[in-house]
Amino acid sequence: MDAALEGYVQGGDPEELLQAAGKVIECNLPLAPEHVELVSALTAESIEIETYSDAAHAIRRWFAAMREPGARH
Numbered sequence: 361m362d363a364a365l366e367g368y369v370q371g372g373d374p375e376e377l378l379q380a381a382g383k384v385i386e387c388n389l390p391l392a393p394e395h396v397e398l399v400s401a402l403t404a405e406s407i408e409i410e411t412y413s414d415a416a417h418a419i420r421r422w423f424a425a426m427r428e429p430g431a432r433h
């Protein structure tokens with residue numbers, strides 16, 4: 361997940377990030393502070409992101425919202 365997140369921010373494949381999020385959706389390990397900041401900035405989530413699971417849910421919601429008609433990327 362960490363590598364996919366960093367790769368996406370640097371222009372990587374969005375599908376890799378979405379797949380990585382799916383793999384950690386049940387992981388309650390703490391997310392590194394720098395990755396918390398990346399996910400928060402990327403998704404504009406107003407919830408507190410503390411774990412890989414929190415981040416995965418935020419990323420999946422963000423991708424779903426981006427697929428909606430009229431969504432701004």
